[in-house]
Amino acid sequence: MTTDAAGESVARPRPALWELLFRPFGYIAGVQSLALGLAAILAAGFLGRLSYTHFDGVLDMHTGRPAPLLAFLCEGLVDWLALSIALFALGRLVSRAAFRPLDLFGTQALARWPTILATLAALAPPYQRLTASISAQLLQPGALAPERTDAILGGLLLFAAVLAIVWMVALMYHSYSLCCNLRGPRGALTFIAALAISEIASKIIILRLLFS
């Protein structure tokens, strides 16, 4: 506990729930975030293998393509490293703050934790049946349409998976903004640039290394 100038104790405010969900890196960074983030990336890889959910690009999520477990595990790591390196380079270029790479890489790893929620949504049977039905219709236009309950529940789960990806991007921006002390247009524009660069780089790396 800390004290103020008059020697009175200053209570440490408890973070609100929304802050822990959307701005967690004000409270966790460094080694802790790196360890938790890597565990989350690997967990998403294991769960992804069960539903054949690929994160084959920093912002991508595709289901249905069988692959060895190692490919699913490596995809998340490639995505994380591609964006972290791009953000680190741009952060060093435009930020006047002396930031630690460990904080940026660690919080970027932890920012990917909503991919676990996305893979859980993709594991649900209605989601699986809906995506299988859509794939069949795309391949054979006369194939059976999905059942109504599958269409509704699968659609909701698909929406939840998209929300998880949006949440992940919001966490990624918070991590970058906090670690590099960049806000406003400069922070937003360099973040978008890093996202674009790393999306292309990660897609190329994943396609070349894992699926060639």
Next chain:
Amino acid sequence: MRNLPTICPSCQSQLRVARLVCSECGTAVEGSFPLPLLASLPRDDQQFILDFVKSSGSLKEMARLLGVSYPTVRNRLDEIIARLRAAEEEESA
């Protein structure tokens, strides 16, 4: 504890010390003395600086004390440094 006023409530200029009194014998000294640079900072910034010095300048220790992450403390310190620089420039202008 009452806050030390540093800004003029009428024209928003920086206040100066005009009178100092000995609390023991009542001797008073009058003049026009500038406020110390740190006194021009908000009270919570002064508290941060005190805590920072007491934790031997360790940002990690500060993060632990305040229950926040390292980059949060780092950014807070950067803000205070910027405020101090602005106050220094204002003083020298």
